[in-house]
Amino acid sequence: MTEPAARGADFGALLVPVPMRTAGQRIAERLVTAIALGEFEPGQRLPTERELAATLEVSRTTVREALQRLQAAGYVTTRRGRGGGTFIQTGAGPGSEEMIKRTLVPAWDQLTELLDYRRLIEQQIARTAAERRSGADIETIRRVVAEYAHAVGRDASRLADHALHQAIARATHNPRLAELSARIRREVGLGFDAEPYTPHMRRRALRQHPTLAEAVIAGDPDRAARLADRHFSLTDDMLTELRARLHMRTGGENDARSQGQ
Amino acid sequence: MTEPAARGADFGALLVPVPMRTAGQRIAERLVTAIALGEFEPGQRLPTERELAATLEVSRTTVREALQRLQAAGYVTTRRGRGGGTFIQTGAGPGSEEMIKRTLVPAWDQLTELLDYRRLIEQQIARTAAERRSGADIETIRRVVAEYAHAVGRDASRLADHALHQAIARATHNPRLAELSARIRREVGLGFDAEPYTPHMRRRALRQHPTLAEAVIAGDPDRAARLADRHFSLTDDMLTELRARLHMRTGGENDARSQGQ
DNA sequence: GTCTAAAGGACTGGTTTTTAGACCATTTTG
DNA sequence: CAAAATGGTCTAAAAACCAGTCCTTTAGAC
Numbered sequence: 001m002t003e004p005a006a007r008g009a010d011f012g013a014l015l016v017p018v019p020m021r022t023a024g025q026r027i028a029e030r031l032v033t034a035i036a037l038g039e040f041e042p043g044q045r046l047p048t049e050r051e052l053a054a055t056l057e058v059s060r061t062t063v064r065e066a067l068q069r070l071q072a073a074g075y076v077t078t079r080r081g082r083g084g085g086t087f088i089q090t091g092a093g094p095g096s097e098e099m100i101k102r103t104l105v106p107a108w109d110q111l112t113e114l115l116d117y118r119r120l121i122e123q124q125i126a127r128t129a130a131e132r133r134s135g136a137d138i139e140t141i142r143r144v145v146a147e148y149a150h151a152v153g154r155d156a157s158r159l160a161d162h163a164l165h166q167a168i169a170r171a172t173h174n175p176r177l178a179e180l181s182a183r184i185r186r187e188v189g190l191g192f193d194a195e196p197y198t199p200h201m202r203r204r205a206l207r208q209h210p211t212l213a214e215a216v217i218a219g220d221p222d223r224a225a226r227l228a229d230r231h232f233s234l235t236d237d238m239l240t241e242l243r244a245r246l247h248m249r250t251g252g253e254n255d256a257r258s259q260g261q
Numbered sequence: 262m263t264e265p266a267a268r269g270a271d272f273g274a275l276l277v278p279v280p281m282r283t284a285g286q287r288i289a290e291r292l293v294t295a296i297a298l299g300e301f302e303p304g305q306r307l308p309t310e311r312e313l314a315a316t317l318e319v320s321r322t323t324v325r326e327a328l329q330r331l332q333a334a335g336y337v338t339t340r341r342g343r344g345g346g347t348f349i350q351t352g353a354g355p356g357s358e359e360m361i362k363r364t365l366v367p368a369w370d371q372l373t374e375l376l377d378y379r380r381l382i383e384q385q386i387a388r389t390a391a392e393r394r395s396g397a398d399i400e401t402i403r404r405v406v407a408e409y410a411h412a413v414g415r416d417a418s419r420l421a422d423h424a425l426h427q428a429i430a431r432a433t434h435n436p437r438l439a440e441l442s443a444r445i446r447r448e449v450g451l452g453f454d455a456e457p458y459t460p461h462m463r464r465r466a467l468r469q470h471p472t473l474a475e476a477v478i479a480g481d482p483d484r485a486a487r488l489a490d491r492h493f494s495l496t497d498d499m500l501t502e503l504r505a506r507l508h509m510r511t512g513g514e515n516d517a518r519s520q521g522q
Numbered sequence: 523g524t525c526t527a528a529a530g531g532a533c534t535g536g537t538t539t540t541t542a543g544a545c546c547a548t549t550t551t552g
Numbered sequence: 553c554a555a556a557a558t559g560g561t562c563t564a565a566a567a568a569c570c571a572g573t574c575c576t577t578t579a580g581a582c
Contacts, residue, residue, distance in 0.1 A: 018287065020569085023281055023540075050559095059540060060542090060543095062539085062540065064559085079548095079558085082558055083550050083557075084549065117438055120435065174381065176374060177382075283568065309529065310530070320570045322570070323569065328530095339530065341531075341576070342530075342577040343529055343577085343578050343579045344578070346530080528579085530575105534574105538570095539568070541565080543564095544561105544563090546561070547558100547560070550558095
């Protein structure tokens, strides 16, 4: 569709706006989104400014700029001194829901598209893994599934989840596919290599993981694909719930220029 | 593995850099994507630098920086004077693509891996397209298949082939998947000296294309996937041909099934 | 031909953003 | 109390970006 016209074609749609947000703004938005998706528990401490600067590959000044935005918006508080740091503000009031909406809505379509992308890729990964897994793969997958069952707490769960999907991705014996999977998962985590997380989701994942793993181990591609498809729609469901809870509308809402400060 | 430290969450291993791309880089990437997706016809003229600066809301300096990147990478050429401008490079010119080829052309085992990767991705694309294609998609696919049959010569065939697979990729209604497909096809094309074409291959494609298209149109995911799988497993022939053409040696025989990282 | 308009190319000066680093202030821990 | 770990502050320099001016090349009009 959209055949380019003879001359003076319709660049319009695909090549127009270039938002020039500063690094501080982008980092702040990323963190707000992460908070909205439940990446952090209330009261949880973020890495130190110096750590963040190092891992985000950005100067500490920039990190501080982002954190100060969050602080001003009431998402976090900071404490000085040893053992201090930046802490997720517990029970961000209804006032900050507005902020979440403002940050989240413009990115909504993009997020949905990304999750769909991941679902399709992971589906194919599961299918291929079921076709190609070797004895060593089976062993690894078994071990990792067991570890997931024992993991307690959200961080441990995330690591175990990551390990399982990585094990399956590697069982495809195509490094590029495995790398793609890892990259998408990282992106979904909004830079935090972690999924949106709720206890409810963990229970579901806990049920689904062994089944998926068994399908791969058993060498049943279609079943593996079907299960992966269902498994990776978890996040979709969560987003839907979030949208309902925030009474968000994802229609036009094309937030144009909000040149703060 | 990577036991979380006693204190606080193990962000250290999980955080990922925020790439601080400059505006020039981002614009260049956007254009490369659009070109890879076939948004432009070869030889087509982009808007003038001054127009681009206005519509992208950046300075002309920044636009020029982006365009110079594209030029250096061989995606576009520029002509000065009245009626001049920036033009999409018609695929044939291997002159400036030499450099890209050098960087992209993988070692032997990596090429094998790349082709396998493509096969898996395109398989999933065919499957998804068969599930999601709309009436408009069907129309486009029908038209493009017909065009392929009429195409004569190497360039025309290649363009028609590209058009068909792009039409199918778009029928997935996931832009990222379509982009991935385009990127892989481009990389494969460069890896094969931009001419993976023999009369024999064309005859085969001429037989396979309508069948694949019909499966997508008919909405038969499994059949579409199977056909795509077969279609994209011309790899043996291609590899043999490539080896002959480039007098390549298979090098270190790094088992492509290696568990990198 | 000559002239003019429309393009890219090159430069200048100035503002904002980002960086790297040193140093200060505060708080916990040994 | 001393050490260590944290956020807070400041400065100088680099990089990115911008707005504008002028130059060079080229096609088309006269």
